[in-house]
Amino acid sequence: MSLEREAGRPPTLGEAWRAGAERLGHAGVEEANADAELLLLHALGIGKAELLRDWREPFPEEKSKAWSELLERRETGVPVQYVVGEQHFYGRAFEVTEAVLIPRPETELLAEAVLKAGDLIWPETGSAASGQVEQPERERETSERRSPHLIRSEVGGSANEQFEEPERERGATEWRSPDLIRSEVGVGANEQFEKPERERQTSSFDAEKLSGGRDAPRPAPVVLDVGTGSGALAVTLAAERPLWRVTASDLSEAALQVARGNARKHGVDGRISFVQGDLLQLFLTSAAGGGLAVDILVSNPPYIPSSDIPGLQREVRDHEPRLALDGGEDGLNPYRTMVRQLKELPRLPRIVAWEVGAGQARDVAELLREAADWTEIHFVLDYAGIERHVVAVR
Numbered sequence: 001m002s003l004e005r006e007a008g009r010p011p012t013l014g015e016a017w018r019a020g021a022e023r024l025g026h027a028g029v030e031e032a033n034a035d036a037e038l039l040l041l042h043a044l045g046i047g048k049a050e051l052l053r054d055w056r057e058p059f060p061e062e063k064s065k066a067w068s069e070l071l072e073r074r075e076t077g078v079p080v081q082y083v084v085g086e087q088h089f090y091g092r093a094f095e096v097t098e099a100v101l102i103p104r105p106e107t108e109l110l111a112e113a114v115l116k117a118g119d120l121i122w123p124e125t126g127s128a129a130s131g132q133v134e135q136p137e138r139e140r141e142t143s144e145r146r147s148p149h150l151i152r153s154e155v156g157g158s159a160n161e162q163f164e165e166p167e168r169e170r171g172a173t174e175w176r177s178p179d180l181i182r183s184e185v186g187v188g189a190n191e192q193f194e195k196p197e198r199e200r201q202t203s204s205f206d207a208e209k210l211s212g213g214r215d216a217p218r219p220a221p222v223v224l225d226v227g228t229g230s231g232a233l234a235v236t237l238a239a240e241r242p243l244w245r246v247t248a249s250d251l252s253e254a255a256l257q258v259a260r261g262n263a264r265k266h267g268v269d270g271r272i273s274f275v276q277g278d279l280l281q282l283f284l285t286s287a288a289g290g291g292l293a294v295d296i297l298v299s300n301p302p303y304i305p306s307s308d309i310p311g312l313q314r315e316v317r318d319h320e321p322r323l324a325l326d327g328g329e330d331g332l333n334p335y336r337t338m339v340r341q342l343k344e345l346p347r348l349p350r351i352v353a354w355e356v357g358a359g360q361a362r363d364v365a366e367l368l369r370e371a372a373d374w375t376e377i378h379f380v381l382d383y384a385g386i387e388r389h390v391v392a393v394r
Contacts, residue, residue, distance in 0.1 A: 010058040013051060016040065020071050027075040035080045036071070042084040043067040077314040089232040092239070094262050096230055099254035101324040103232040106382040107300055107355055110389045111236045113380045114298050114353045117393055118221055118241065121350055122295075125220045125243040220245055221295035221350070226279055226338070227251075229324060231259030231272075233298055238268040247273045247292065249282065252323055279334060280341040293346040300355040301334035303327040331357050332364065339367045348372055352392040361387035368392045 011019070017040050025032035041051060043066050059067075073083045081087040081102045087094055089103040090111055096102055119126035225234040225248045234248035246268075250256050256274050263269035275282055279301075283292040304325045309317060316325070327333055335354065342348060356364050361379050368377060374392045382388035 010061065012056045013040070013044070013059055014055045016059040016067065020067070023071055024074055029074060035074055038080055038084060039070040039074060040067065043070055077318055079315045079319055082319060087230075089230075090236045090240075092236070092266055094230050094232055094235070095258055095265070097254075097258055098319055099252060099321060100230040100258050101300075101320055103230055106388050107232065109380050109382060110298065110300065110353055110355050111233055111240075113389055113391050114223075114233075114237060114296060114351065115240055117351050117353070117391060118244070118296060121393075122219075122221050125241060127240065219243075222293060223247065223296040223298065224249070224280075224283065224292065224294045224349075226297070226299040227301045227324070227334075228259050228274075229255050229300075231262040233300065234259065234272055235262050235266050235268055237298070238263070238271050239266055242268075242271065244296075246271060247275060247283075249275045249277050251276065251278050252321065255321070255324075279337050280345065284341060284344040285346050286344065291344075291346045294349045296351045296353070297338075297342075297349040298351075298353045299334075299338065301327065301338075303331040303334065303355075303357040303360060305329060305331040327357070331360060332367075335360075335364045335367055339371045342371050348394070350394055352390075354390050355388060356390055358386050358388075361390050364390050365392075 017036055020036035020040060021032045024036055029035055037048075037051070041048065043063050044051070044060070046054075070083055074080055079102060081096050082098055085095060085097070087096045087103050090108050094103060115127075220243045223234075223237055223244050223246045225231075225237070225246065228234050228248035228250050231248060234246050237244060238246045248256075248259055250259065253276055256276055260269065260274055263272050263274075277283075280297075281287070283294065285291045302323065302325050304312070304327055306326050306329060308331075309322070309326060311317075312325075335356070338354075342352070352368060354364060365377050365379075368374065368390065372392075373394065375394045377390065377392045379387040380389035380391060
């Protein structure tokens with residue numbers, strides 16, 4: 001796109017943004033204003049504060065080609081995060097490519113739930129013990145992006161107040177793909193595992209119960225992130241809790257390359273082991289080396305029913321890796337497999353925390369309930385009030 005001169009002068013940054021937003025809107029991009037702003041910031045190499053400050057300054061002509069190319073890629077349906085190569089998660093910028101699922105804000109809630117549960121069981125390795133300053137609870141904007149490919153944590157809204165988008169409602173029209181929204185609860189009961197104090201479904205942690213228990217906590221928990229993708233969960237947990245020992249696995253070597261890069265970027269690569277494998281297979285007692293004694297098992301596996309994939313938004317259907325989306329006929333195949341594998345691990349994890357698709361939480365909780373005996377199983381709600389995460393603790 002060539003920027004037209006306005007009244008014989010070069011267009012301003014604000015005028016360039018407006019023209020880009022109109023172009024994306026005509027191409028059917030739902031969040032045209034916000035996407036145009038994010039692309040403009042990327043093209044100019046500046047932050048939002050600078051954009052606001054220079055809103056009426058001339059658009060640099062030498063950036064016109066790059067600006068046009070960015071808009072062209074977004075017009076064709078490439079998610080804006082892939083266009084700029086980055087997505088923010090839990091306050092950190094993560095590289096993303098089409099080899100990995102784009103991290104969603106809902107998954108930050110899974111990280112928070114794991115940190116909270118872990119600190120109750122291993123307080124000596126929590127934020128205070130590791131010298132970390134606990135992040136204040138995040139402000140959740142009611143105007144958050146509707147579709148998974150449009151959610152971003154650094155830049156939101158338009159760059160100029162006169163073009164600010166109205167506050168959005170997060171109703172049924174919000175596209176919280178089955179690959180984005182998850183959570184539920186359950187308690188388990190399997191005779192082969194010694195039964196701790198039993199069965200509750202609740203939306204909050206029981207600190208008194210969870211801080212004790214029959215198994216003496218080890219000095220630092222061993223964490224396994226299955227299906228790590230970009231490494232968002234593994235890197236976040238390692239960065240927030242430096243004393244935790246983290247292993248991250250994925251079936252895709254291309255995804256692991258991205259995850260390793262993100263671990264290096266955030267200075268935790270020396271504290272995360274990356275392994276290529278399918279779900280828990282490499283960590284079972286029967287595996288080489290006798291498996292991995294996991295204390296915290298976290299996963300955001302594929303959970304979209306296969307038949308639903310053709311109806312997903314083009315940004316997701318055509319660009320995000322199907323391996324990270326397709327959960328089989330009803331979307332529950334990865335959970336069934338992992339539940340069967342739990343009893344084959346060297347020890348039953350103290351915490352199992354999984355993200356699930358909309359309407360799947362109760363089913364996943366029941367699977368966990370049948371697999372083992374838990375002190376507590378609870379759900380974490382996402383921003384739309386949907387049970388998005390299932391957390392089982394013993």
